Amino acid sequence: MLTLFYHPLSSFCWKPLVALYDTQREFTPHPIDLTKPEDAALLESLWPMRQFPVLQDGATRIAESSIMIEHLDLNHPAQSRMLPADPQAALPIRLWDRFFDMNIQLVMQKIVDDALRPPERRDPVIVEQARDKLDRAYRVAERHLSGQGDWAAGAFSLADCAALPALFYAGAIHPFDDHPAMRAYFDRLVQRPSCARVLDEAKPWFRYFPFQDRIPARFMT
Template structure:
């Protein structure tokens, strides 16, 4: 089956899917979205009128939303890495952490980024303060959850695919307190994993697009 992924190298949700593809060496065509790839933008709009990416085409059938795409890959294009455990309780834990990293880390980080993209006169210091406080609460909850763990929920899983881009960018936007040693060590392990490192490296040429300024690290 022919797989095509509509994505951009800087996008956190695109990283999430790319990491899963790279983990199992799943062959796919990378249809990058950008001003120089207008044909890919048109094809994306035809596949998904909301125009959000990533979108996976599997033999021309659109598969939408990053978590669903990864579950689809496991069902239809399985590899050595299983992203959702077979055990139902373990699977619930993975899905819980996936939602937490997407909604309470990446989502809060995105609130700060979105504010930076607005004209100065429309920026909202209360919105940004609330998002930063929410990140602090998420970091504090996650830190003890990761004590004694290599990966978020046992073996490398969907939860880690979500965690890698979420923690990568969140730490740029609102640094993880050094007191959260377990969380900081987990982020470092994620960035050292080959699939994640590949996504990070592919995004390096686009770091100037990050609206808050990419820090000189990672």
């Protein structure tokens, strides 16, 4: 039996949730609230880095969102895969998974982290550098997506699971309105049932996002 330890607001938790919903795999959701000492202790017992998500598959525990999606493909085959079986064909998907995580999601997180600091500890230089990196990433993504079909790397895949949280949160903080291919791609993402379900489940938690006032109204009602 699969159990996912996660938080509904966490961007990296959205990735396996999208994959699980999209492939209609059965699993037990186990939310973690780090404000509760018992939940924090549980998470540390599952993964000493105290980071979610963590996937429990029988006696096996898997950390890191990309790895757990690969684990699902290998050990719990579904009608559709998040990565092709052919390693060569999987490379572009791995690339764009890493691109959305490293160049958009983690860069956006620097702006969030700065907003969560006390005012006297905030650093406008870090924020400016992060916004510059997002602009560069947006240009790269726009160029790539302009030559693609509906999804980031062929069929809906691991790359798109990574793109949903990255573009949702980054778009609220640093909009990509002047990138039409990105806008169209994001609209396709949020309309996909698995992605829409993840966003709907996260909705009650958006009030804890420091830039909640910038989340488009269509996601708040």
